[in-house]
Amino acid sequence: MGQVEDTQRIQLDGSGDTPDGPERHKKHTGAIIAAGVAVAVLAAGGVWWAVASHQTTQLAQAQESCAQAADRLRVAQNNYNALINGDEYKTAVQVTDKQVEDSETVAVLAKDSQERTPAMVACNVDGKSALEHNAALIDKNTSWYETHTKTLDADVRGVMESRDAKTLKDAQTALGKKITDAKKLYDASKDKVKDNKTRDALKKQLDAAGNAKDGKDVQKIKDAQAGLDKAMKQVNGSVKAKSEADRKAAEEKARKEAEAAAAAQAQASSQAQQSYTAPQQSYTPTYTAPAAPQYTAPSVPQYTAPQQTAPVQPAQPAQPSKPNTGSGPVSGGHGCNEGNCSSTPDLGYIPR
Template sequence: MEQPTKTKNTMSKRVIAIIITAIAVIAIAAGVALAVHRHHATSQLTEAKTACAQAADRLRVAQNNYNALINGDEYKSAVKITAKQVEDSKVVTTLAKDSEDETPKMVACNVDDKTALERNTGLIDKNTTWYETHTKTIDADVKNVVKARDTKTLKDTQAALAKKITDAKKLYDASNGKVKDNKTRDALKKQLDAAGKLKDGKDVKKIKDAQTALDKAMKTVNDSVKAKQDADKKAAEEQARKEAEAQAAAQANAQAQQYVAPQQSYTPTYTAPQYTAPAAPQYTAPQQTTPQYTAPQQTAPKPAAPAAPSTGGNSGGGPISGGHGCGSLCTSTTDTYDR
């Protein structure tokens, strides 16, 4: 009977040992599982932090590219271009509109929760996409505006040069024979030939340089034309002065000749203004006696004296008007004077 009792005790001990072993195994497994879980959670958190950090790095690069663009000289120059400076004003409007978009808010990775990290990582990736997209968009807008400006500038410059060439040709033709120095026209022709080769070119600077050279050459020709006009005017004034002096001298000489000519052709003759009439002889009327008549000498007759002017009265003892009281005496006296 003692044998079965020992067997029971032995089996009981084995069961207990198995149970204890099983519990130990379970405990160990649980510990291992917990350790594995904790390790996995830690690993996932670490991975989440790493992913968030990497996303933040990509965002930082995108931000730097965007900031470099909007702070660059090309962008600053483009936003100053007006609608009048481009052919199509839409490019200016588009650049202004895209530049007004606000940048996204900052998101950090300084959290210890895997879920929060994953959410922030997603937001960071979204922001990175915004910066990358807007960088490309604004860069394209800037290039479109600059291109539109350059295209209009080129066309305007070409048109300005074409007009300048037309004006220069007119000046070249019109100035023929009217310049003081014909070398100025030769220089203008040289610049005209050079400008003609550049009028359809694409280099704005060369076209503008050609226009500037034409301006200088045209100014030189105009100055030469003005110099010749001034010289011609001065020469004309000098010629007019000489002609006036010669005419004045000729007139003075003619007047002098007209004054002297009568003296040179004058023949001494009787000149009425210099003639002085001889005084009338003092006539004394004879007394009323027989007159003493004396015959005239046989000499050359003297020039007849002009009759004495009548005094209108009987001065002295002359004949009485009407011939009364004269008789033969009057006749004799008259005959004497007649001779």
Template sequence: MHDDMKNTTPDSHKKKRIVIGVSALLVAILAAGGAVAIYQHSASAQLAEAKSTCAQAADRLRVAQNKYSALINGDEYKSAVAVTDKQVEDGRVVTTLAKDSGDETPTMVACNVEDKTALERNTGLIDKNTTWYETHAKTIDADVKNVVKARDAKTLKDTQTALGRKITDAKKLYDASKDKVKDDKTRDALKKQMDAAGKLKDGKDVKKIKDAQAGLEKAMKTVNDSVKAKQDADKKAAEEKARQEAEAQAAAAAAQAQAQQQYVAPQQSYTPTYTVPQQSYTPAYTAPAAPQQSAPQYSAPAAPAQPATPSTPSTGGNTGSGPISGGHGCGSLCTSAPTDTYVR
């Protein structure tokens, strides 16, 4: 060993120091590189984890959005938002649904960033948006159910009321149509419909109540048609009777007129027939009267009766006119005077 120390030169010591220094430097370099590598690995892992967390949040948001979209695009929601305040007893349910449906949806946030801090911030916004969709979906779903319930309740009440009024109208028609229908079977059918409707007017099935009302309306129409048919038949019969009576009266009047014409015609022909013989009878009677002297001879002696009443009696006797008594002679007066007077 002593010999080895003797054989050691300053150059060899120098070389050793250099080797040791280089080794230390290499160790330091390797240590620094390892630290950098470790740091880089840790940052990458954190970034990847942030991206994964953001992606999971985005998935939850997507689920919430889909449920919300399915709700507002569903038939029940569309039916509910179409309901007016006149279709419900309390219009506040309609107003509430309209208000909640009018809220604006949140602004979309993405995970396509390469910064851990930005990813964490976006993840928080995404979670907030997810909460908004989930909350509003529940709220609107409740609003829709309230509106539908209120609408159905009023619809049921209105339907029941309408059926009750229709039953009342049917009862009036049934009573008023007695002995006024052409076919009594129509009234029997109406009575059956009335009985069936009476059992359903307080029910809860709107469709059955509406069907009962429709059946009642149909039966009422049948009765009304039968009433009109009888009225038309009665009117036609009355018109036919009036026509027959008019024809009978016309025939009687024609017969009476014909009888009067047959009776008057002989009177009109008799007058000229009777007048003509009168006119022909007078000349026929006057012409033969000329040779007869009996009528003039009888009227002519009445004129000389005046001298039989003298105003001054004569005591000296007759004046030559003939004796007053005796009447034995007329002289020429008896023979000539009548002949001259008749001729004139």
């Protein structure tokens, strides 16, 4: 630079020649060329530095952008994991189509829950282009997590709301039926309970159940039903107790009546025995044989001496009638007991 200044000073002074002449001019020209080369080198270095600096800046920016994308992805993943690991999601995926009012909600949740999460992408790559490519993939994954988290959250709420709606409807229906049964029991148990306070308690529970039946609080509805169950059980127990007491009273009454009747019968029997004189056992049955028939013997025929003519046979006397005693007739004789009695006159019956 000193040589350039000297040259400029010579030119300003107007003195074109020096003591050295041409030699000095040559040195001056070489100095100018050297200066130009130096300037060119410096300029080239500046350009390279500028380019290198710009590339470094772009790489750093790409790295920063990828890191920021990774941070957003991390947040989205955390939200997604918090949802699927939460109690509400775990409960919803266990709900069946029979437990909800709209079974489509269960099917939708099951379908969306089956989608697979995207593959992991990181920023540990070299070069601006690679970083920008991965950053774009990371942003895409972030979008998936954010969208899918919202979708699953809506699915879960749909299932739970449908389940709660059916639960409420079922509870209201069950309470309505229980109220009907409780009213029938209340009416039928009139004058049939041992303790009427049980019916009063049932009436109080009926009023409370009527107020809770159309509400939206499932727990209150269930509590009202439980209150009715308890009150109905007490009334039924009181009805059974009175029935048992009435049965025992009836049995006791019947027993006393039977004892009284037996006592009255025993007393009447005793009085009858005191006023009745039994007859003497002096009667001996006798047997009177039928009277024997009187037998009248036939008159004795007069004997007339026979003429010398042939004797006339006398008529045979009539046989005596058979007596009623059943005994045989008394045999009679002809007065001839031995020998030939053909010539002996018949003298009739000779009793022995």
